[in-house]
Amino acid sequence: MTEEPMAENTGLVDARARARHVRELYETLEGRLLGRTWTTPELAIGFTNDAAYVGRLVLAAESTWDIDGDTDAELRHKLAECLWWAFVLADRLAVDLPEAFESTMDRIGAGLGQAVEGR
Secondary structure: OOOOOOOOOOOOOHHHHHHHHHHHHHHHHHHHOOOOOOHHHHHHEEEEEEEEHHHHHHHHHHOOOOOOHHHHHHHHHHHHHHHHHHHEEEEOOOOOOOHHHHHHHHHHHHHHHHHHHHH
């Protein structure tokens, strides 16, 4: 098995730009309602809350947890929100998430490729 290098993921770059725009809208609303924007720890708590709910939705998708509503629609929504939160936190913490994703997948893929090939 040969590892093909991945081209720069412009999809993630575009997603980051959309996430930034939505965050700017939230910041406007937070300024109006709270007189300030959320802190980094508050953003992290928002992310972990949504990520935890993904766990419940996975259980619901496997019919081991009951929820009200459309499980598939909720799962799509919460997974997308978690991706949004990741971009928001990465921006707040000065992490280039598209680059970090590419380099991490390259490193993991290379290691797994070697393991699969028995090297």
